[in-house]
Amino acid sequence: MTSIINPNIDRSQLQNKLKELAPWGQSIHVMADIHTPGPLDTEHRWRLLDSMPVNFKGKSVLDAGCNAGYFAFKAEEMGANRVFGIDCNHYINQANFIKNFKKIKNVDFAVCSVFDPPKKEFQISLIMGLLYHLKHPFLAIEKLAKITTEMIVIETEALVSPDDTHKMQFVEHTFRNDDSSWWVPGEECIKGFLRTCGFPHVKSYYFPQVPENPFGFHYSTGKTVEGFPASQRIMIIARKHINSETESFFDELPNVSPSSSFPTTSYEKSQNSQLKDQTSHDSNFYWEEVNEYKRIKQNLEQKNTELIDYIEVLEKERDSWKSAHEELVKTIEKPHINKPFS
Ligand SMILES: C[S@@+](CC[C@H](N)C(=O)[O-])C[C@H]1O[C@@H](n2cnc3c(N)ncnc32)[C@H](O)[C@@H]1O
Missing domain, CATH: 1.20.5 (Single alpha-helices involved in coiled-coils or other helix-helix interfaces)
Incomplete structure (x- = not known):
């Protein structure tokens, strides 16, 4: 890791600066016991991403909708040699503050929309927690697919039940009492779209429930407070090609839609019949x-x-x-x- 904590700043100065930059979305460790005060469950999602066959070593990575840079910094920590995060001005200010404070190299941020992405190529693009906040989610995937040479990772709410997986739910600004959402896409829609964008090797993983997730309550009721079908948190990995490093992964864990079974990691395969209601x-x-x-x-x-x-x-x-x-x-x-x- 290339970060060095800045020794020349006192705690109260730092806390004032964090207040000045508020509100925060992500919780990021800044120094000793000081974290940025964001509610997003970043660590939980990182644990999942870290257990996936995504190798950041030596790669160029785009973190689309990077917020304060949590996943961009993690990718760098895992050996990415160039990371670029894009978001709106407010969050890019936060990300740049943390980058400069911790003197993190190889990570850069820019105010930039996914609808007009950087004119550079990246081997890996991360689209974490973003899709359902976009008015044109598939246009964004298409734009990012054009500048991604190896792999796209999408982490999102998605409709997964057999009746809904091929649909898109238009939620008209409110979903789970969250007014920043437009659409909840079906899992199969996203996978199909990735295939048509030139990423034919697609695999999805269901998120384990997070009881403490502030938006997680509908997982058990089957409906959101607005009465929409409950979604599930999923992560989709899409590759342009498979190579010797990843081949066995895709061979061993074929892409099976939830209509024929539930998710298909190795344990799920063996447990398939018991999975549906558990x-x-x-x-x-x-x-x-x-x-x-x-x-x-x-x-x-x-x-x-x-x-x-x-x-x-x-x-x-x-x-x-x-x-x-x-x-x-x-x-x-x-x-x-x-x-x-x-
Ligand atoms: C729920 S947050 C997720 C942040 C982070 N990726 C994560 O998973 O923790 C969604 C982020 O996407 C950003 N965003 C929304 N629309 C965007 C767009 N058109 N282009 C780039 N970023 C966008 C928001 O500003 C926000 O930081």
Whole structure:
């Protein structure tokens, strides 16, 4: 990670600055126990994204609708070599403040709309929590697809029930008491659209329920407060091509629509028949699997560190044997001055 915390700012100065830049959408760690005070459940969604086959290492990344830059900074932390975030003036000011405060390199921000995106190419485009806020969601995907060379990641509310998955719900500004939404797209609509934009390898993941999600209450009732069909949080990964790194992933986990079954990660496949009415159970199960994967990863990292330490010990031992050996050789070769003539 290339961030260095700025030591020359005192806490109250920082807190005043954060107040000045309010309101915040995202909660981002700035320093010690100070976070920007945003309600969006960024960490939860990052955990999901981090468990997906999305490799940021060495990539150029666009974070469309980046808000204060949480996902842009994460992509950089994960090794992206160039990240660009776009949003409106208010949020770009916040993102730039954090970037400058933490001296984060390789991440840049610009005031720019997804409908008139930068004239640059990116290997990965992130469209997180944005689609349903747009008046023309598919026009935005089309524009971003044109400047994306490898992969698009969409995280969104979506209609997933078999009756609704091919539809778009026009919500006329209010959805879950949130007045910043226009449409809730069906999962199959989004996937089909991505295919027609040149991203034929498409796979979606359902979000485990987040009980603490302020907008999550309708997941259990089946309807929003406005009476619209309840949506589900999903993440869709779409690739232009599949390569050796990703091939097995797409082979193992074929794209199955919710009309024939529920989501198809490996655990879901094995649990398919039990899944339909057990979303919260699925969530736990999902997180168990993610946590298990993380435990294994941590174990391996721990073992790796132990091995590196052990190699160091062996190298030291080898060096001390080497110098002992050299000493011995010198002693043997030294003329024995006191040796009596025979
Ligand atoms: C719900 S927030 C999601 C922020 C962030 N991507 C996340 O997932 O936490 C939606 C963001 O999209 C931005 N946005 C809305 N319309 C946009 C547009 N036409 N072009 C770029 N950004 C837009 C908003 O300003 C806001 O920051």
